[in-house]
Amino acid sequence: MNTKHLSENDTCPEKTGKLRIYSMRFCPFAQRARLILWHKRIQHETVNINLTNKPKWFLQLNPNGATPIIEKDNIIIYESSACCEYLAEMYAKSLIPSDGLTRVRHRMFIDAFSSVTGKYHDLLFSRVDKSVGMPALRNSLKPYEAEIKDKFFGGSEPVLLDFHMWPFIERFAVLEKTLGEKVMTEDELPKLIKWRKNMEDLDCVKKIRKEPEEHMIYLSARLKNELPDYDHDIENDPVL
CATH class of the missing domain: 1.20.1050.10 (Glutathione S-transferase Yfyf (Class Pi); Chain A, domain 2)
Structure with missing residues (x-):
């Protein structure tokens, strides 16, 4: 699963039992967690969030309204550093030095x-x-x-x-x-x-x-205070 970016009126996708990451495709903080998921080949599903117009149920998962969020077996972890430490330590070989x-x-x-x-x-x-x-x-x-x-x-x-x-x-x-x-x-x-x-x-x-040109499409909208095209080229995103 790799959803389009869900907004205020969208419902939360039904859970499948897989580890789930709530993300935004251009968010560098969410990208940190996604890198670890792919590096460790952790099976997961991705629910993308429109951070300009967030669903109310998303704010119940993280009152700060930020990505990433990791959800597994009704356990919720948010804040980038906490999500990354969890994935780095709990799955496969640890990415945290033992010394x-x-x-x-x-x-x-x-x-x-x-x-x-x-x-x-x-x-x-x-x-x-x-x-x-x-x-x-x-x-x-x-x-x-x-x-x-x-x-x-x-x-x-x-x-x-x-x-x-x-x-x-x-x-x-x-x-x-x-x-x-x-x-x-x-x-x-x-x-x-x-x-x-x-x-x-x-x-x-x-x-x-993402190539610089893709980042520029998103960032140019941000710099102009315009609504970003969160789903630009999303159909080509890889799914693990």
Whole structure:
């Protein structure tokens, strides 16, 4: 199941017993959870939500009205970090490092990534000039450049931190097209550039990533305060 985006007057689809994710196709926070679902090949169904005109029953699942939400056997988990930790830990091989120090450091970098996303949004919504905002965004990435030592932050295989970061790294291409300047450069962030290529080669990323042009269709509507076309090209979305 991969529904079109349900609105205020739509009913909640009947449950099938599968794990269910309530999502929005262009939401980077929901994409984090979807990446883990696909990486671990967890059978699931997707109920997409129109976040501009939300169903009342959706607000009963998460009073904050945000995606993602994970539902399994009448257990509800919401907030992106909680959903991702649940999927990372509870299904198949854990994506959370077993070493205590590494686990704590990864948690630190996950929590600190809000600084990166904040600077991304400052540039996206023209809150700062790119002459100020672009160096600030690069500087916020430098601790991650210093931390990565292998193909992924987990070594030879990706872990929760990799999937936490990826949706916004994917969206850097939108900034680059809009502002005409690379976010990650070889002279400042060479290891993260290699990491980005390694992430792009993952099957789960290939399955659900969107090209910059697709992100632009959604974001241009947002920037103009227009209703986004949430279901653009939805018939080509993969289903696990």
